[in-house]
Amino acid sequence: MTTTGESDTAARTGPWWWERRRSAVLDVGLGLASAAECGVEGVQFADDAGIPVAVGVGFGVLAGSALVLRRRWPIAVVLISVAITPARMGILMAIVGLYTLAASELPRRIIGALAGMSLAGTLIVTFVRTNQDMANGDLTIGEGFIPFIAISTSLGVTAPPVLLGLYVGARRRLMESLRERADSLERELQLLAERAEERAEWARGEERTRIARDMHDVVAHRVSLMVVHAAALQAVARKDPEKAVKNAALVGDMGRQALTELRQMLGVLRAGDTPPKPAPAPAPVPLAAVGEAADRAAPRAEPAAGSTAPDLPEGPCLAELDELVDQSRAAGMAVDLSVEGDTRGYAADVEETAYRVVQEALTNVHKHAAGAKTYVRLAHRAAEIAMQVENGPPPEAGPAEVLLPSGGNGLVGMKERVTALGGVFVSGPTDAGGFKVSAVLPASAGQ
Template sequence: MTTTGDSGAAARTGPWWWERRRSAVLDVGLGVVSAAECGAEGVEFARDAGLPLAVGVVFGVLAGATLVLRRRWPIAVVLIAVAITPAQMGVLMTIVGLYTLAASELPRRIIGALAGMSLVGTLIVTMVRANQDIASGDLRIGEGVIPFIAISTSLGVTAPPLLLGLYVGARRRLMESLRERADSLERELQLLAERAEERAEWARNEERTRIARDMHDVVAHRVSLMVVHAAALQAVARKDPEKAVKNAALVGDMGRQALTELREMLGVLRAGEAPPKPAPAPVPLAAVAAAAAQAASRAGGEEAAEAVEGPCLAELDELVDQSRAAGMVVDMSVEGESRSYAADVEETAYRVVQEALTNVFKHAAGAKAYVRLAHRSAEIAMQVENGPPPETAPADARLPSGGNGLVGMKERVTALGGVFVSGPTDAGGFRVSAVLPAGAAGA
């Protein structure tokens, strides 16, 4: 009974109830020695009892051979040892049986009861045998010494194997407990590593989504203005050369701005790249979990740091001026006292207005747009509304759409705990509204 549970069943390599082959060899060897001992002692037992020698030998061999079953039925082995004690047999069987019983996982009360029976049986047999030897003249000692001899003999046969078995059993249970705790800790570390990897993957996906939104905002807005200016340039190239030159300069400026912003974004991506390294050596699972958690936190920290470099509310006037320069009629009003907000809040507010104006370029060319910005005590609200496009709007002024503008705006706003609403108006236009908490910060 060296192991228990599923681990013991998994480690079983021996025959029958033995968990290892060497355990089976040891028990069979002990059984043979015990059978030989009890068989030899059976000769004297047969003489004293007046039985044929063959009967005493066979009885001793069968009784001693039961020691082979000590791991399977330790209680039965101890009971047999106690039963043959009056016949002065089974000293080895008693010692090994008590050790196996004490080292097993049986309740302490059962172990104590059987050990007490063996102690009492050995004590009685020793005293009776000593008195018989004194009466027959084989032993010449005082009668007062007999109890001391009996107690010493019984304790010498019973106490050492019992105490050793209790110690080995306690140590074995301690080792099993430590092994189970180590397995449990390994499973927990593996689970933590998997969760940390999931968090790192989630952070990477969030970073990809953020970069995709930023690139969409930059490309869609700048390129939309460039297309509008190019269409105007084509219309006035022959009629008004000066205006054509002005529009061409605006297209160039917007193209350079778009390229600058795209280079900044690509620079952020390339800055996080590291040179290739050789395959790392295997590391403990705890180090894997710690590294994965650190990677997830670092990815979140880089995302928050990069968000600070985005546009702010102070650039809204320039954004509106660019839209007006493209020929769009924009009416902007600001309510409340202007103040600074968290970088994520200002960037989100700017991107919402930018994308809403871009949608006006795409889907309602020539329509008038109204931009409203309200600074409140605990929040900032923005609204971009346009009227219906004029019927005379040129068809080539309408730009293709990927359908991601409104989705990106809603993701930005809800990520900061804000509210986003968009939809058509009764007048035939379209309205985009968003409210952001003043103290919000990116998750």
């Protein structure tokens, strides 16, 4: 069985042209047997030709030993067997040579031509020798049997090895084809496994990025507002107790909601489920309800047994934009919200992304331009929804200015969210010294 490619080089363990040592041993054994046969037949050949016996035997041994080359030069072996057929030599060489020739990768026309030559040579020699034996009295049969003997002998010597060689060669090529196909499938499976591993690694990276982005969006805004309210609480604690109580209540509510959102996010990481939407942020507490703020610190009553909490949406939506803006206003920011076009529903991904863009932009204003006038614009268009958050130049820093840390990933996260839905995101400073964030999302995204 032959092999191809890298396995062919690895399979060659025999000397010279043999692939395996057992092949070399087999060919050498056949060569010795053929040399012995031709050497014995060389005695009769020397007697018929009138030459010394030693010459006839030596000629037979030399010609018979050519069978050792059957794998290397099968054509030469068959031609030698045809050439020594008139000397009544090389029956074993002819049979093995024809088998090797038919099983080789040579074209069929060459195999057919050489098999025809061997058949014709054997037929002619058998016919002539039979006539000579009948003339000498060595064979007594009817003359009508001479063609039958010649044809049957030539076919018996030629047809079986050729047919067997063709069958073995076809089977060998089929096995090689199946082996190559199996190797190809194995390589393809290996490539698919590598690609699957790459896709899994890419998916893990994307999931880590998404989780980091969601954690940033969920926590940064509320924590920033908590810091602002805490600073205001510290500033007015003695001057305006009512306002201090209001700010303390807001800080508590925002902290509880931030913890709730974090707990839900961590629950998703453990269970692999889609995170439910956190409870909506509390509206700013009016001054008239300052007396009720103290009650917020008291332990909350547990729901009655058997009661079921209402199902929450999967994420924030544009309907909560007013509450988001009110939270920033309660923190002391001058925010103007304007909505253009007819309000309508969008896919959950679109509404959440639009909400997060506005949320992150307001958070950046709290961090980098506290006290600056801010404009939030939302436009409902035929095939898209556009949003823009623009703030003016920040006022000069006062004694109560709050410095908030920044990780530098807010704008990157907003751009990733928008571009993932096929939208356009633009951000940068304005000519007036402020900063502007604009995003346009296709209305059909996420559906």
